[in-house]
Amino acid sequence: MSESLETVYSTTNVMEAEFIKMTLEGEGIRCMLENELQAGYTGVFEVKVDVMSNDVDRARQVIEEIRESSESAEDSSEEE
DSSP states (O other), X not given: OOOOXXXXXXXXXXXXXXXXXXXXXXXXXXXXXXXXXXXXXXXXXXXXXXXXXGGHHHHHHHHHXXXXXXXXXXXXXXXX
């Protein structure tokens, strides 16, 4: 059975997509970016983070942890 790629995250911010990719790879999840070479058009084209179908659930869990961490960091900086 061959594995297929599935998009787990998309953004118009290339740096954000790169950060997600690096974090997922740090967790042992192989991934690739679609449209990353459109960096000159940041904010225009969507960059997609793709993982193998068997890694989708874990990748989404890691991405959710990133979001929660980011939100709590924003909340604490607003309180200062």
